[in-house]
C-alpha cells in the first residue's frame with residue numbers, strides 16, 4: 001500500500017505501552033498492540049501506509065522525530081504526558097516539518113487543568129481529544145485530506 005506520499009507514522013510517547021492495564025475507565029481496555037492493528041486496518045481502507053513507534057525515553061523519541069521526514073509523509077502523535085510540558089519534543093516535531101495530527105484517547109480539556117495545555121498548539125494540523133480509538137481514524141482522514149491522496 002505504501003506508495004508515493006501516503007506514509008503515516010503513528011507515534012506514541014511515554015506510558016502508552018501500558019494501555020489495557022492503565023486506568024481502563026479513562027483509556028479503555030485495548031492494548032497498544034491491538035490499537036495499532038486497528039489503526040493499520042483503517043489506514044489500509046483509506047489507501048494509506050502506516051508504521052508505528054513508541055518510547056518511554058524522551059531522547060529516543062526526539063531522535064526518532066529527527067529521522068521522521070525520511071520515514072513518513074505525515075504523522076499522528078500521542079505524546080502522553082510529554083504533551084503538557086516537553087518543549088524539546090515540540091521543537092523536534094517542528095524540525096520534522098511534516099503534517100502532524102495530535103491525538104488523545106481521553107478528553108484533555110475535561111480532566112486536570114494541567115492536561116489542557118499542549119506544547120503542540122499552533123504546530124499541528126488538528127488536535128483530536130476524547131474520542132478514544134476513533135480519534136485515530138479521524139486523524140487518518142484529516143491527514144489523507146492534507147496529503148491529497
Ligand code: DQA
Pocket residue numbers: 014015016078079080081082083103104105106107108115
Ligand atoms: C493522553 C492524555 C495525557 O494527559 C496522558 O498523560 C497520557 C495519555 C491520552 O491519550 O488521553 O498519557 O495523551
